[in-house]
Amino acid sequence: MIKTNENKRFDNFKNSIYKxxxxxxxxxxTLIVYGMFILWPILASVYYSFFQWDGFSAxxxxxxxxxxxxxxxxxxxxxxxxxxxxxYVFWQNLIKLPLSLFIAxxxxxxxxxxxxxYRALFFLPVVSSTAIIGVVMTFMLAPWNGPVNALLNTxxxxxxxxxxxxxxxxxAVIFVEVWHMSGQYIIYWLxxxxxxxxxxxxxxxxxxxxxxxxxxxxxxxxxxxxxxxxTLLGIVNSLKVxxxxxxxxxxxxxxxxxxxxxxxxxxxxxTSIAKIGYASAAAVLFGLIVMSFGIIQFFIVKxxxx
Amino acid sequence: xxxDKIRYLVHILLITTIIIWLFPFVWILSTAFKxxxxxxxxxxxxxxxxxxxxxxxxxxxxxxxxxxxxxxxxYAAGTVFIAIFLGSTSGYVIGRFPFPGKxxxxxxxxxxxxxxxxTTIIPIFNLMKSIGLLNTRIGMILASSGGLVVNxxxxxxxxxxxxxxxxxxxxxDGCNFxxxxxxxxxxxxxxxxxxxTILTFINAWKAFLIPLVFTFDRAELRTLGVGMYAxxxxxxxxxxxxxxxxxxxxxxxxxxxxxxQSYFIEGLAGAVKG
Numbered sequence: 001m002i003k004t005n006e007n008k009r010f011d012n013f014k015n016s017i018y019k020x021x022x023x024x025x026x027x028x029x030t031l032i033v034y035g036m037f038i039l040w041p042i043l044a045s046v047y048y049s050f051f052q053w054d055g056f057s058a059x060x061x062x063x064x065x066x067x068x069x070x071x072x073x074x075x076x077x078x079x080x081x082x083x084x085x086x087x088y089v090f091w092q093n094l095i096k097l098p099l100s101l102f103i104a105x106x107x108x109x110x111x112x113x114x115x116x117x118y119r120a121l122f123f124l125p126v127v128s129s130t131a132i133i134g135v136v137m138t139f140m141l142a143p144w145n146g147p148v149n150a151l152l153n154t155x156x157x158x159x160x161x162x163x164x165x166x167x168x169x170x171x172a173v174i175f176v177e178v179w180h181m182s183g184q185y186i187i188y189w190l191x192x193x194x195x196x197x198x199x200x201x202x203x204x205x206x207x208x209x210x211x212x213x214x215x216x217x218x219x220x221x222x223x224x225x226x227x228x229x230x231t232l233l234g235i236v237n238s239l240k241v242x243x244x245x246x247x248x249x250x251x252x253x254x255x256x257x258x259x260x261x262x263x264x265x266x267x268x269x270x271t272s273i274a275k276i277g278y279a280s281a282a283a284v285l286f287g288l289i290v291m292s293f294g295i296i297q298f299f300i301v302k303x304x305x306x
Numbered sequence: 307x308x309x310d311k312i313r314y315l316v317h318i319l320l321i322t323t324i325i326i327w328l329f330p331f332v333w334i335l336s337t338a339f340k341x342x343x344x345x346x347x348x349x350x351x352x353x354x355x356x357x358x359x360x361x362x363x364x365x366x367x368x369x370x371x372x373x374x375x376x377x378x379x380x381y382a383a384g385t386v387f388i389a390i391f392l393g394s395t396s397g398y399v400i401g402r403f404p405f406p407g408k409x410x411x412x413x414x415x416x417x418x419x420x421x422x423x424x425t426t427i428i429p430i431f432n433l434m435k436s437i438g439l440l441n442t443r444i445g446m447i448l449a450s451s452g453g454l455v456v457n458x459x460x461x462x463x464x465x466x467x468x469x470x471x472x473x474x475x476x477x478x479d480g481c482n483f484x485x486x487x488x489x490x491x492x493x494x495x496x497x498x499x500x501x502x503t504i505l506t507f508i509n510a511w512k513a514f515l516i517p518l519v520f521t522f523d524r525a526e527l528r529t530l531g532v533g534m535y536a537x538x539x540x541x542x543x544x545x546x547x548x549x550x551x552x553x554x555x556x557x558x559x560x561x562x563x564x565x566x567q568s569y570f571i572e573g574l575a576g577a578v579k580g
Binding site: 151 | 313316317320323324327328329330331333334337346347350388391392393395396398399400403405406411414415416418419420421422423424425426427428429430431432433436448449451452454455458483484487508511512513514515519522530531532534535538545548549552555556559560562563564567571574575578
């Protein structure tokens with residue numbers, strides 16, 4: 001009896017696989033690419049992280065257990081990179097998010113003519129590749145009377161070597177990325193603002209509320225779920241900062257702009273004797289940090305939408 | 307009366323902000339037409355005097371930006387092709403068929419959505435090296451398709467929203483699965499194809515890490531971003547040439563964006579509206 005039941009279940013299973021054979025055929029190419037370039041690299045990074053490996057042999061073979069992790073947690077250069085990343089993420093978002101929200105709020109006024117035109121212009125920096133923005137900005141901020149310093153000199157503030165000094169380099173990178181990415185966040189905020197029913201604004205107008213009152217009493221509370229979503233998007237995106245640092249400072253001067261991604265890159269690709277295991281351990285730790293924000297994002301977004 | 311004044315004031319403020327906002331681009335474009343001597347005088351002078359085209363010739367020919375430009379187009383086009391192929395096929399079956407294991411596939415994809423490239427780049431590099439695809443165009447394109455999950459979700463969301471009568475009609479006409487997809491479903495997904503194309507194209511144009519590690523030993527395969535980075539390393543003093551190279555890299559993408567902006571903005575806004 002039992003045996004026939006099991007056979008039946010197996011037959012059912014076989015039938016449904018057969019029934020959906022085309023689904024599996026259509027899914028297969030995606031699964032192969034997903035396996036090769038997402039799933040396998042994640043597993044391999046974890047595996048590599050338990051080895052001491054210079055990358056010359058085809059496969060790691062000197063198992064050292066948790067040694068890499070212990071070393072990283074005692075590596076002051078890692079903590080420096082970690083601290084810089086946090087500082088970058090914190091300030092970049094703290095400036096970028098309110099600034100882009102304010103611009104979006106101005107552009108969202110239905111009576112404003114040409115708001116799509118302004119939106120497109122604010123967005124232009126976003127489509128330019130970060131590596132090239134980095135070079136352009138190095139040029140803009142150049143101490144030999146580049147335009148920014150020319151302006152500072154004209155108003156009598158003297159020359160500042162923004163990228164040459166450890167105290168200003170990270171700030172320069174932060175401000176460049178605020179400018180570079182704000183357009184994208186203006187689009188996010190506009191999408192959110194357009195979801196606020198216009199009756200709310202009309203009611204505020206009847207009550208004689210001024211612009212700021214409308215913004216703080218109507219717009220911001222109605223936008224709360226969107227604020228959470230966009231803030232988390234901003235955090236996750238900015239944690240991954242890499243291109244701009246490589247293009248503008250290469251992590252210098254004296255490690256003042258080194259971030260976790262450049263730390264990983266440096267150990268894996270940037271030296272003659274690579275420390276693949278060590279870089280992988282840093283990569284795993286970094287992946288866990290970014291993913292934990294991603295998980296928070298996922299659940300909050302789900303709660304907000306349900 | 308008062309409202310009109312405020313309206314003009316808002317426009318004046320917006321235009322002023324835009325001028326400052328876009329100043330770096332205007333300045334880099336004007337520098338590209340300047341002589342080196344004028345550039346070294348520095349300052350915020352925007353008018354090239356005399357106007358020269360030499361910098362563009364240098365960047366395009368001797369600094370190889372013509373081949374970087376072509377490489378970037380090939381790389382971006384290849385990435386777009388793979389994104390559409392994978393996104394539409396798997397998005398179609400995920401969006402419309404309750405096959406066993408679907409939940410697992412979707413959950414795995416969403417769970418790894420935010421995994422940063424810095425975490426995966428070392429094994430990707432090793433994998434491509436061991437199968438001989440490092441320092442090749444095809445390897446670079448394949449390695450970039452790790453961002454496929456977003457496309458799969460965009461396509462599956464679209465297909466899920468189509469009425470089920472479509473398949474019934476196809477069945478009556480005697481369409482098999484492939485015909486159903488290629489003649490009916492795929493053409494219907496034009497709006498998503500457009501969105502995925504423009505998002506993927508711009509992202510590929512901006513990509514840096516993958517093209518960087520895939521061209522360590524093949525300088526002739528460099529894309530614009532990597533070429534620019536290398537150019538700075540090799541010709542650190544030729545700032546006007548750099549300005550021309552930067553203009554060559556930036557301006558085409560701006561035009562593409564301005565022409566197709568509605569697709570791009572819809573694709574982006576989807577991240578918030580869901």
